[in-house]
Amino acid sequence: GQNIDQPTEMTATEGAIVQINCTYQTSGFNGLFWYQQHAGEAPTFLSYNVLDGLEEKGRFSSFLSRSKGYSYLLLKELQMKDSASYLCAVLDSNYQLIWGAGTKLIIKP
Amino acid sequence: GAVVSQHPSWVICKSGTSVKIECRSLDFQATTMFWYRQFPKQSLMLMATSNEGSKATYEQGVEKDKFLINHASLTLSTLTVTSAHPEDSSFYICSASTAGAAYEQYFGPGTRLTVT
Numbered sequence: 001g002q003n004i005d006q007p008t009e010m011t012a013t014e015g016a017i018v019q020i021n022c023t024y025q026t027s028g029f030n031g032l033f034w035y036q037q038h039a040g041e042a043p044t045f046l047s048y049n050v051l052d053g054l055e056e057k058g059r060f061s062s063f064l065s066r067s068k069g070y071s072y073l074l075l076k077e078l079q080m081k082d083s084a085s086y087l088c089a090v091l092d093s094n095y096q097l098i099w100g101a102g103t104k105l106i107i108k109p
Numbered sequence: 110g111a112v113v114s115q116h117p118s119w120v121i122c123k124s125g126t127s128v129k130i131e132c133r134s135l136d137f138q139a140t141t142m143f144w145y146r147q148f149p150k151q152s153l154m155l156m157a158t159s160n161e162g163s164k165a166t167y168e169q170g171v172e173k174d175k176f177l178i179n180h181a182s183l184t185l186s187t188l189t190v191t192s193a194h195p196e197d198s199s200f201y202i203c204s205a206s207t208a209g210a211a212y213e214q215y216f217g218p219g220t221r222l223t224v225t
Binding site: 040041042043044087096097099100101102104 | 150151152153154155200202204214216217218219221
């Protein structure tokens with residue numbers, strides 16, 4: 001079966017750095033997405049990785065290792081508004097998005 | 110660009126009634142629209158994929174006679190929850206794609222449905 005694993009919840013301090021991990025086992029791979037979802041709102045796109053390595057975009061970076069079936073989202077200089085759920089999703093061989101359950105990130109002052 | 114709207118943003122209905130949710134792509138033509146459902150503290154669950162002018166493809170376990178999807182134009186898709194029950198209460202989210210696949214999806218803001 002297809003599976004996406006990410007921690008259920010994480011806590012970090014304002015101004016700090018946090019890394020949210022995602023491991024996947026899917027039938028084929030055509031890219032991995034990270035989305036941010038605030039409570040009661042729809043997901044918003046953060047990043048897309050299809051090749052190994054680190055993609056940096058402002059305070060957010062995303063890393064992919066296809067051989068390990070592993071990705072992480074790195075958030076720097078955390079702000080209170082970064083409190084949200086972060087969803088990892090993989091595009092499988094049929095170009096279907098397989099979603100993780102999301103990681104709820106709590107930022108404390 | 111690439112804005113998707115949903116209407117209504119929230120709705121409360123009585124058990125047994127039907128509710129229609131609209132999803133519109135405001136500034137682009139969406140060849141494919143996706144309907145998701147999300148229960149509290151759970152991930153998005155794809156319900157169906159619809160292409161303009163053709164019947165929707167439903168995911169396993171989703172009742173097509175209960176969740177009617179119409180994708181009549183390149184900018185509008187509707188989801189009708191028929192004979193709603195309290196267990197249908199959920200957050201319904203649509204997304205739209207111009208690529209005909211899940212590669213690049215633009216999400217609507219979601220509709221909170223509560224069935225009493």
